[in-house]
Amino acid sequence: MTEQEMIEKLSFTLKPSRFKHSLGVRDTAVLLAKHYGADCEKARLAGLLHDCAKNMAFEDSIKYCRENHYRLKEVCFFEPTLIHAPLGSLMAQREYGVTDPEVLDAIYYHTTGHENMPLLTKIIYLADTIEPNRTQAGVEQLRVTAFESLDEALIRAIDATVRHIINKGGILDTDTVAARNYLITERKNVEK
Ligand SMILES: [Fe+2]
Numbered sequence: 557m558t559e560q561e562m563i564e565k566l567s568f569t570l571k572p573s574r575f576k577h578s579l580g581v582r583d584t585a586v587l588l589a590k591h592y593g594a595d596c597e598k599a600r601l602a603g604l605l606h607d608c609a610k611n612m613a614f615e616d617s618i619k620y621c622r623e624n625h626y627r628l629k630e631v632c633f634f635e636p637t638l639i640h641a642p643l644g645s646l647m648a649q650r651e652y653g654v655t656d657p658e659v660l661d662a663i664y665y666h667t668t669g670h671e672n673m674p675l676l677t678k679i680i681y682l683a684d685t686i687e688p689n690r691t692q693a694g695v696e697q698l699r700v701t702a703f704e705s706l707d708e709a710l711i712r713a714i715d716a717t718v719r720h721i722i723n724k725g726g727i728l729d730t731d732t733v734a735a736r737n738y739l740i741t742e743r744k745n746v747e748k
C-alpha cells in the first residue's frame with residue numbers, strides 16, 4: 557500500500573481531528589528521526605499509522621481482536637483507551653500491510669512505552685505528545701527539550717501522563733512504570 561492509499565484509508569476511518577493529529581505525528585516523527593539519526597521512513601510510517609485503531613468502538617475492538625486470536629493485556633479492559641495501541645499494531649499489519657517489526661512495536665507501545673525502548677519507539681511516543689496540534693500545558697517547553705535530550709523529554713512526557721492517570725483515578729500500565737524507572741536509572745548512571 558502506498559502512503560497516499562494509507563492516508564486515504566485513514567481519512568475515512570478516523571475523525572477529522574484524529575486524522576490531522578496523525579499527519580502531525582508523522583511529520584514530527586520524521587523531524588525527530590532526522591535529528592537523532594533514526595530511520596526516517598520507519599518513523600514516517602509508524603507516526604502516520606500509530607492511531608489507526610483509535611476511533612474503533614470498544615465492542616468492535618474486542619471483536620476484531622477475538623477474530624484474529626489476538627490477546628490483549630488485562631489492563632486494556634480496565635482502561636479501554638489503551639486498546640488502540642496494540643490493536644493499531646495488529647491493524648497496521650492486517651489492514652495496511654506493514655510487516656516491519658520495529659514499526660509495529662513502535663505503534664504497539666506508543667501509549668505505554670516499555671522498559672529500555674528502542675529509538676524508534678521513543679520517537680513515536682514523543683512525537684505523539686508534541687506534534688503541532690497538541691495544546692496541553694507545558695507542550696512548548698517539551699518541544700524544545702525534545703530536540704535537546706530525547707530521554708529527558710520522554711521522562712517529562714511520561715510524568716505528565718502518569719500524573720494525568722492518577723488524577724483521574726485510573727490504572728497505570730506496568731510498562732509505563734518500567735519505562736519511566738529505566739529512563740530515570742539511566743539518567744542517574746550518567747550523573748554518577
Ligand atoms: Fe494513540
Ligand SMILES: [Fe+2]
Pocket residue numbers: 577581606607684
Ligand atoms: Fe496519537
